[in-house]
Amino acid sequence: MNKSWLKILASLFTIALIAAACGGSDSDSGSSSSSDAASSTETEAETEEETETTEKAEEVIEAGTEAEGDVDTEVEEIVDEVNYGGNLTIGLEAEATGLRPWEDACSSPCLTMVLAIHDTLVVQRADGTIGPWLATSWEANDGFTEWTFSLNEGVTFHNGYSFKAQTLVEMFELQKVGASAAGIVTAANLQEVIAVDDYTVKYVLGAAHSAFPSFLVQTPLGAVFEPYAANDDFDGYSMNPIGTGPFTMDKRDLDNETIVVRNPNYWMNDRDGNQLPYLDSVTFRPIPDEGTRLDSLLSGTTNAMQTLRQGTIRDARSAKEDGADITLLEFQGNNVGGGMYNLNNPPLDDVRVRRGLTHMNNQDAVIEALGGTGISLPGTQWYSPDSPWYSEKVAAAFPSFDFDAGKALIEEYVNDPDRSDGRAVGDKIEVELSCPPDPTLIAAIQVVEQLWSASGMVDVNLTNYDQQTHIGYALGAPPDFQGSHGVHCWRWSSQNDPSTELNRQLAPHTLGVAAAYGLDGIFTPTNFPNYFDIEIFGWLIAAIGTDVFEERYALYEMVMMRLARDVPIYFSGHTATLLALDTNISGINGWVLPDGTFGGQGWAVPNLNQAFITD
Amino acid sequence: MLSKVIAARIARLVATLFAVSLLTFLMVEQLPGDPILAILPPEALDDLENIERIRSELRLDDPVLTRYGRWVGNAMQGDLGKSYITDQPVSDAIKDRIPVTIELAFLATLIAALAAIPIGAFSAYHEGGRFDRIASAFTTTALSIPAFLAGIFFIWLFTLKFNWLPSSGWNRITDKGIVANLKTAILPAGALSLAALAINARLIRADMIGTLKEDYILSARAKGLRSRYILMRHALRPSSLTAITVFGLQFGGLIGGTVVIETVFALPGLGTRLISGIYQRDVMMIQGITLFIATVYVVVNLFVDLLYLLLDPRIRRQ
Numbered sequence: 001m002n003k004s005w006l007k008i009l010a011s012l013f014t015i016a017l018i019a020a021a022c023g024g025s026d027s028d029s030g031s032s033s034s035s036d037a038a039s040s041t042e043t044e045a046e047t048e049e050e051t052e053t054t055e056k057a058e059e060v061i062e063a064g065t066e067a068e069g070d071v072d073t074e075v076e077e078i079v080d081e082v083n084y085g086g087n088l089t090i091g092l093e094a095e096a097t098g099l100r101p102w103e104d105a106c107s108s109p110c111l112t113m114v115l116a117i118h119d120t121l122v123v124q125r126a127d128g129t130i131g132p133w134l135a136t137s138w139e140a141n142d143g144f145t146e147w148t149f150s151l152n153e154g155v156t157f158h159n160g161y162s163f164k165a166q167t168l169v170e171m172f173e174l175q176k177v178g179a180s181a182a183g184i185v186t187a188a189n190l191q192e193v194i195a196v197d198d199y200t201v202k203y204v205l206g207a208a209h210s211a212f213p214s215f216l217v218q219t220p221l222g223a224v225f226e227p228y229a230a231n232d233d234f235d236g237y238s239m240n241p242i243g244t245g246p247f248t249m250d251k252r253d254l255d256n257e258t259i260v261v262r263n264p265n266y267w268m269n270d271r272d273g274n275q276l277p278y279l280d281s282v283t284f285r286p287i288p289d290e291g292t293r294l295d296s297l298l299s300g301t302t303n304a305m306q307t308l309r310q311g312t313i314r315d316a317r318s319a320k321e322d323g324a325d326i327t328l329l330e331f332q333g334n335n336v337g338g339g340m341y342n343l344n345n346p347p348l349d350d351v352r353v354r355r356g357l358t359h360m361n362n363q364d365a366v367i368e369a370l371g372g373t374g375i376s377l378p379g380t381q382w383y384s385p386d387s388p389w390y391s392e393k394v395a396a397a398f399p400s401f402d403f404d405a406g407k408a409l410i411e412e413y414v415n416d417p418d419r420s421d422g423r424a425v426g427d428k429i430e431v432e433l434s435c436p437p438d439p440t441l442i443a444a445i446q447v448v449e450q451l452w453s454a455s456g457m458v459d460v461n462l463t464n465y466d467q468q469t470h471i472g473y474a475l476g477a478p479p480d481f482q483g484s485h486g487v488h489c490w491r492w493s494s495q496n497d498p499s500t501e502l503n504r505q506l507a508p509h510t511l512g513v514a515a516a517y518g519l520d521g522i523f524t525p526t527n528f529p530n531y532f533d534i535e536i537f538g539w540l541i542a543a544i545g546t547d548v549f550e551e552r553y554a555l556y557e558m559v560m561m562r563l564a565r566d567v568p569i570y571f572s573g574h575t576a577t578l579l580a581l582d583t584n585i586s587g588i589n590g591w592v593l594p595d596g597t598f599g600g601q602g603w604a605v606p607n608l609n610q611a612f613i614t615d
Numbered sequence: 616m617l618s619k620v621i622a623a624r625i626a627r628l629v630a631t632l633f634a635v636s637l638l639t640f641l642m643v644e645q646l647p648g649d650p651i652l653a654i655l656p657p658e659a660l661d662d663l664e665n666i667e668r669i670r671s672e673l674r675l676d677d678p679v680l681t682r683y684g685r686w687v688g689n690a691m692q693g694d695l696g697k698s699y700i701t702d703q704p705v706s707d708a709i710k711d712r713i714p715v716t717i718e719l720a721f722l723a724t725l726i727a728a729l730a731a732i733p734i735g736a737f738s739a740y741h742e743g744g745r746f747d748r749i750a751s752a753f754t755t756t757a758l759s760i761p762a763f764l765a766g767i768f769f770i771w772l773f774t775l776k777f778n779w780l781p782s783s784g785w786n787r788i789t790d791k792g793i794v795a796n797l798k799t800a801i802l803p804a805g806a807l808s809l810a811a812l813a814i815n816a817r818l819i820r821a822d823m824i825g826t827l828k829e830d831y832i833l834s835a836r837a838k839g840l841r842s843r844y845i846l847m848r849h850a851l852r853p854s855s856l857t858a859i860t861v862f863g864l865q866f867g868g869l870i871g872g873t874v875v876i877e878t879v880f881a882l883p884g885l886g887t888r889l890i891s892g893i894y895q896r897d898v899m900m901i902q903g904i905t906l907f908i909a910t911v912y913v914v915v916n917l918f919v920d921l922l923y924l925l926l927d928p929r930i931r932r933q
Contacts, residue, residue: 095891097895098701105700179654182665254711287784289879292782292880295775296782296784466894472896477649
């Protein structure tokens with residue numbers, strides 16, 4: 001009798017534990033720079049080798065439309081009747097490092113908070129173009145070296161100060177030396193900010209940049225903060241930020257909750273003339289554990305959450321299928337997981353090895369290991385199939401999974417008497433394959449290791465370092481910044497204009513390389529694969545010297561074709577993100593700009609200024 | 616005599632803290648990668664002058680021993696430096712978070728004590744009986760479950776299934792009162808207490824089994840005293856010495872143990888800050904919090920030692 005009772009008790013407890021474990025956390029990568037999902041490419045090769053630029057432009061998938069197999073939530077006009085009042089509690093991935101736009105490194109959770117308090121000059125529309133926000137219009141001179149912006153009048157900061165052109169001049173003094181903004185100032189070659197009059201400001205660049213407004217979408221340069229408050233209390237600004245945004249800081253309890261309340265003097269109205277925002281308050285709760293964050297939403301502890309993890313997206317979908325009363329806003333943009341080959345590290349300096357290893361990477365198996373089947377689109381280039389920059393030609397040129405072709409290339413290298421790694425003919429090559437120590441990432445690289453090892457010609461050394469070490473390993477140390485990594489998991493690209501990242505990341509990786517090509521002083525530590533091609537560099541410079549889309553498209557396509565040929569980096573799958581909400585939350589998908597166009601979602605950062613609760 | 620013992624213990628405490636501070640500093644120092652690179656976002660790395668300016672501002676270009684000396688010197692005056700990432704003084708970060716961590720550890724210890732004492736005592740009293748066997752199965756199970764797994768189970772059971780308690784967050788007593796506070800504290804404290812509860816229950820049981828066989832207990836029984844009276848009055852006190860030692864040690868250990876449980880329940884304690892610091896390579900925060908936790912641990916140990924002297928006259932006489 002006693003034994004039976006004990007058995008029943010033990011069984012019940014075991015079942016409960018298993019259920020909890022199965023339904024609980026599925027922590028994906030904690031890495032913001034690590035590889036994400038992968039999937040096989042299904043793109044159809046273009047048979048025509050030569051295509052006119054204008055014809056190519058016509059083939060581009062219209063921005064904002066859905067690519068085949070895409071799981072993005074479509075942007076739709078808000079049809080619910082708006083309500084004022086209520087509190088929205090959002091579960092965030094982490095606490096914000098800080099809320100100083102010019103100073104603090106900011107990822108999705110931090111951006112969610114920063115943008116509730118600060119407005120940017122311009123914003124990105126759902127179709128990827130740049131639209132008005134605090135700036136109503138803008139124009140460049142013929143050489144794209146001077147950009148003049150007209151500003152909204154009657155905008156005030158939370159402390160009552162007026163927002164004028166001089167504000168941007170004062171902000172620039174902090175941005176020039178801001179830990180976060182200084183790099184963007186350098187990348188944009190921004191020399192000076194001039195107040196032409198109270199509501200007109202001029203940005204003066206040191207060189208042409210036809211996509212300069214794209215830098216103002218980014219918070220370090222574009223988020224408008226009250227510069228006098230920032231100067232008065234530089235360190236304390238994070239606890240009491242002053243912007244022009246829809247919400248003002250009410251309570252900042254680090255690692256627990258940050259509460260912002262409605263800004264009664266917010267400058268923006270909705271299309272019917274109702275003053276924004278609708279919500280009384282928003283509470284941000286950092287909940288690092290993925291499972292707990294989803295459970296918090298499902299149990300009503302929060303009523304919204306964000307995630308960048310495929311496992312959590314999968315669990316949220318399951319919960320919805322099981323009847324959970326939630327709305328899922330899925331989005332995957334250009335950000336694409338994959339990795340890089342360090343060209344400083346033989347045998348990775350040889351294109352046969354890089355192409356061979358990429359060919360032997362079964363993206364289907366990798367995506368399965370990551371749990372991203374049916375969630376992430378395959379990646380073949382810097383852009384997703386929804387992007388106006390996407391190229392079918394590049395997709396066809398990317399070395400997709402073909403084990404035999406890959407093996408043949410490695411074999412050719414291994415039997416080459418002049419092989420670059422100094423080993424004897426016939427000896428296996430040795431590569432280090434490294435990802436941050438996340439269970440799903442480890443599973444994914446184990447798949448890759450098995451494939452490469454199965455060729456019989458590759459010795460793979462798997463390593464895992466924490467996130468910061470992983471980045472530092474690829475970055476190397478100042479002043480040379482030559483990372484000693486091998487094959488390294490990484491994430492590439494963003495929703496922003498291609499120039500904002502490509503021009504920097506494909507610049508000369510050492511001062512010596514720069515000097516060899518007559519580019520004295522042009523150098524970047526963020527060329528992580530240590531790959532430089534003077535033609536690519538020329539195309540990239542040309543692409544910021546024109547604002548004709550077709551011309552720019554053709555140039556970026558040439559860049560991507562070269563990358564597909566030389567394979568310094570490889571792609572797996574585009575990064576899926578999710579905003580999950582109670583079904584009575586509306587206005588987060590389908591928010592509009594002052595000109596009536598739709599804004600974009602992007603990277604699980606909700607725009608809260610038009611959010612409301614329907615009942 | 617007693618003062619000599621106390622002085623020796625304090626001297627040992629200082630030596631331990633010195634060793635901890637040096638080891639912590641050197642271990643963090645040995646981590647690969649440049650702490651400056653953790654401060655800056657990738658887009659800021661193109662500006663080499665900016666990198667060197669920040670390095671100089673933070674005095675990271677000084678020799679290792681100079682930096683260690685400066686850090687320890689400041690720490691002795693209560694200044695643990697400023698976070699490289701957030702610019703927040705580390706001592707402020709600790710001050711904001713320590714109430715949460717201490718409360719969790721205290722509640723976990725309390726739960727463990729309140730449950731372990733009766734379980735251990737009655738198991739011993741009914742040695743080999745049904746209650747003893749059930750308790751034994753329970754303690755074995757509790758010991759084998761990591762706290763984070765228990766936490767996930769509790770969230771599933773008490774939040775998703777019954778919706779009794781919140782799954783995350785922390786209500787501060789000062790903001791929302793004791794009841795609201797306990798609603799957010801009870802699940803993590805419960806999860807944290809399981810292992811301590813099991814160990815203590817077993818220790819008390821084993822100790823009391825021996826005590827209950829002592830002549831004076833038999834004498835008390837022979838006098839016809841009630842079982843509860845014998846257990847609590849005559850048996851528990853001598854058996855509690857071991858438990859008190861273990862409770863004390865566990866309290867210090869639980870401060871460290873909260874690191875994981877705070878992350879699972881998204882609580883604003885020291886553990887959460889330490890984990891964030893590690894992810895962000897926030898050198899000053901890692902060093903400061905580690906030193907603080909070590910200090911709490913050794914100070915609690917010292918108090919346990921002193922309590923031992925107080926409770927046991929034999930030790931005092933020795």
